[in-house]
Amino acid sequence: MATDWVSLATQLIWIILFILIFTGANQKIQMRLWSYDIRNKLSVIKSYLEQDRARVERQLKNLGVKSPDLLIKRAMDFFIIQPVDIEPTDIIKRLEHLIITGDKSFRKMVEQVIPTSTKYERSLVETGLSIVGVMNQIYKIVRHYLLSGEKENNWILLMQLEMSMPQIMRIVETYHKSLDAFLTGTPIGDSVGPLVAYRLIELGKVISKKVVEDTSITELWLDDRRIYVIKAEGPGSNVGRPGRVLYDLVEELKGGVDLVITIDAALKLEGEETGEIAEGIGAAIGDPGPEKIAIERATTKYGIPLKALVIKMDLGEAIHTMKKEIYEAGEKALEYVRRIIIESTKPKSTIIVAGIGNTLGVPG
Amino acid sequence: MIFDQNTMLILTLIALAILVIQLYMEYRRKPKQAKYIPKEVIVCKKCGYEAERDYEPGDFISLVKGKCPKCGGELVIKAIYSVKLEERKT
Ligand SMILES: [Zn+2]
Numbered sequence: 001m002a003t004d005w006v007s008l009a010t011q012l013i014w015i016i017l018f019i020l021i022f023t024g025a026n027q028k029i030q031m032r033l034w035s036y037d038i039r040n041k042l043s044v045i046k047s048y049l050e051q052d053r054a055r056v057e058r059q060l061k062n063l064g065v066k067s068p069d070l071l072i073k074r075a076m077d078f079f080i081i082q083p084v085d086i087e088p089t090d091i092i093k094r095l096e097h098l099i100i101t102g103d104k105s106f107r108k109m110v111e112q113v114i115p116t117s118t119k120y121e122r123s124l125v126e127t128g129l130s131i132v133g134v135m136n137q138i139y140k141i142v143r144h145y146l147l148s149g150e151k152e153n154n155w156i157l158l159m160q161l162e163m164s165m166p167q168i169m170r171i172v173e174t175y176h177k178s179l180d181a182f183l184t185g186t187p188i189g190d191s192v193g194p195l196v197a198y199r200l201i202e203l204g205k206v207i208s209k210k211v212v213e214d215t216s217i218t219e220l221w222l223d224d225r226r227i228y229v230i231k232a233e234g235p236g237s238n239v240g241r242p243g244r245v246l247y248d249l250v251e252e253l254k255g256g257v258d259l260v261i262t263i264d265a266a267l268k269l270e271g272e273e274t275g276e277i278a279e280g281i282g283a284a285i286g287d288p289g290p291e292k293i294a295i296e297r298a299t300t301k302y303g304i305p306l307k308a309l310v311i312k313m314d315l316g317e318a319i320h321t322m323k324k325e326i327y328e329a330g331e332k333a334l335e336y337v338r339r340i341i342i343e344s345t346k347p348k349s350t351i352i353v354a355g356i357g358n359t360l361g362v363p364g
Numbered sequence: 365m366i367f368d369q370n371t372m373l374i375l376t377l378i379a380l381a382i383l384v385i386q387l388y389m390e391y392r393r394k395p396k397q398a399k400y401i402p403k404e405v406i407v408c409k410k411c412g413y414e415a416e417r418d419y420e421p422g423d424f425i426s427l428v429k430g431k432c433p434k435c436g437g438e439l440v441i442k443a444i445y446s447v448k449l450e451e452r453k454t
Pocket of ligand 1 (some may be wrong): 409410411412431433
């Protein structure tokens with residue numbers, strides 16, 4: 001009878017399922033599914049990486065490089081080893097030294113290949129190369145965990161990787177898209193700090209200007225106060241060394257500064273509005289440490305109030321072409337800065353305003 | 365555990381329906397990414413004429429670009445930003 005067969009089949013299916021659960025074979029099946037999924041996503045990362053590499057290659061060829069492969073290979077695997085941190089004495093100095101040496105060597109590497117190009121063109125190429133480097137790094141790390149998970153049958157490792165893949169893919173897509181801005185030279189979201197600084201310079205009466213270590217210091221007179229505006233030198237892709245320069249400037253003025261304001265883009269929490277402006281205390285700067293500590297040390301030494309103004313955005317918005325919302329937030333932040341200055345200082349005081357961030361597309 | 369064939373069929377159909385609904389929900393959850401295009405705002409320093417144009421690679425803020433159509437003064441790039449491309453449904 002037909003019902004007998006059906007019940008037999010049902011029983012069999014249950015028995016097989018039980019055996020699978022007790023022997024752990026179900027996890028094996030799941031592991032296969034996960035590694036299949038990770039493999040698919042990994043191939044997407046690879047295709048992005050190849051596209052980006054090709055774009056940078058084209059950029060280099062346009063600048064007259066015959067075989068850009070060598071430079072790309074060299075730049076892609078370029079690394080900086082973190083300083084020893086179990087012995088913290090001097091760690092900031094050592095880190096600063098490594099970062100500066102790293103930057104200089106990387107620039108030299110690019111300059112040797114395209115000596116006739118302008119500083120602006122080189123800065124775009126440098127950033128393009130470092131984006132390809134980041135993509136390459138992510139690709140290699142994901143591949144490493146996938147292969148070792150498969151080799152060692154480590155399904156927990158694969159599960160972790162599978163669960164992290166959406167986040168990794170989001171980061172990869174963010175970097176992939178950011179190449180548009182960095183190869184054409186449009187301002188990015190992170191440029192909002194330098195943009196506010198530039199607007200401030202436009203408003204005031206410029207007294208003097210100098211450039212130290214890729215960072216410009218503009219002395220100006222505005223609202224009956226002496227204002228020093230510090231920003232990375234534009235319009236190339238450049239973050240400058242605002243901390244170091246601010247420290248030296250405060251020393252040069254022998255501590256005669258009444259207020260320091262830093263303006264920067266800040267990563268927003270999920271759910272926060274893009275372009276929200278927030279005011280606070282401290283150094284708004286997202287470097288690995290040396291620049292931030294220089295600002296803190298300079299202001300602490302002479303007891304100068306240190307204020308921060310941040311404009312909220314997510315990682316994608318920070319490294320893609322500046323959205324209109326962020327541009328408008330920048331205009332608002334400019335008024336905000338002027339208000340803070342007028343509220344918290346007397347006429348004839350000296351104020352330092354530092355526009356922190358990459359100054360891509362913003363001159364001055 | 366004795367089911368007749370009809371019960372089995374109904375159970376299978378219900379399971380399939382749940383699967384389809386779940387897949388559809390998953391698909392719906394993915395937000396469609398909006399497209400952004402870069403624009404630039406040019407302004408005449410003499411008469412205040414202002415216009416929004418498409419961005420051209422290599423342009424940056426404060427670059428002098430062309431002559432004002434109204435008074436012949438210099439046009440300067442005031443702003444560069446990206447705007448959401450509105451997709452019109454026909
Ligand atoms: Zn005009």
